[in-house]
Amino acid sequence: MPTFAINHMTAPALALDAFFALAVSLGTSAVEIRNDLDGNAILDGTTPDEVKALAERHGITIISINALQRFNEWTPARAAEARELIDYAAACGAKALVLVPKNDGTGQADGERQANLGQSLTELKPLLDAAGIIGLVEPLGFEICSLRSKREAVEAIKAVGGEQTFRLVHDTFHHHLAGEPELFADFTGLVHISGVEDPAVSVSDMRDGHRVLVGPADRLANTSQIKALLAAGYTGPLSFEPFSPTVHGVADPKAAIAESIAFIRENI
Structure with missing residues (x-):
């Protein structure tokens, strides 16, 4: 049976101490922390040493910090942000940093998007390697995203010799939206799970706010995706990441x- 993890987006109102306690109460020791929650670690100024001590007290493993946004748009500001997040991840004991592509309709042109992706992976690789941190590349299924294809991500990772540095995030929501059938389980380092139950929203109109916990009315075939990933050899955690209010x-x-x-x- 798979193991489960909890992304802080599952219960963003909880302070880090209560969030870690929630994970333990559910029988898991794996969590993802975020750098986009106002009033909470990391944005509230909590030091990585404090986060590490809190995780150790609860017996928690921080599997990732989520996320370096617009990672495939490499600028001096992005480089500085990447160094800061990688240093924070290493200091707090996190195993990986999630890498999210720009998602505003720019950088989508064939040739441009591959070049941008290759540049960013090339720049990130030595930073991640020096810190002992894995980079988790997360293609997004939105039609305006600059990196929708897991195949394209894998090809870019191989092109920079990054097979030991980078892995994929298979997000069940984004996999469904992208419509890419291949799974790349052997390249997958983390699976994000969430469901969509609203019967009225079309696939092309699905957004983060529609993402709920996985249940019987799920439209994304989460259990089928999970079964296929497990059958293909994925052994990592399934991390809950619902965004719905x-x-x-x-x-x-x-x-x-x-x-x-x-x-x-019960269904896998």
Whole structure:
């Protein structure tokens, strides 16, 4: 059976201490922390040493920091941000840094997007290697994204000799939106899971706000995706990453997540 992890986006209102306690209460020791939650670590100034001590106290492994945004648009500012996040990840004990491509309709042209991606991977590789941190490349399925294809990501990783430095994030939401059938389980370092249940929204109109916990009404075929990944050899965690305010506002997040875990286990 797969192992599960909890991304802080699952319960973003919880302070880090309570978030780690939630993970432990669900029987998991794996979490993802984020650098985009106002009033919470990392944005609130919590030091990496504090995060590391808190994780050790709870017996938690930080599998990633999520994320370096617009990673495939390499600029001096991006380089500085990358160094800062990689240093923070290493100091707090995180194993990886998620790399999210720009998602604003720019940089999509054939040739341009591959060149941008190759440049960024080339620049990131020595920084990640020096820190002992894995770079988790996460293609997004949105039609305006500059990196939708996992195949294109894999080809770029191979081109820079980055097979030991970079892995893919298979996000079940983005995999469904991208419509790319190949899984690349052997290149996958992390799986993000979330469902969409709204029957009225078209696939092309699905957005982060539609993403809920995985349950019986899921339209993204999460359990089929998970079964296929496991059959193809994926052995890493399945990390919950719902963005819907309906999930963030539940009174008992432990019960809601436990129900989703049970559903997934029963159906794979």
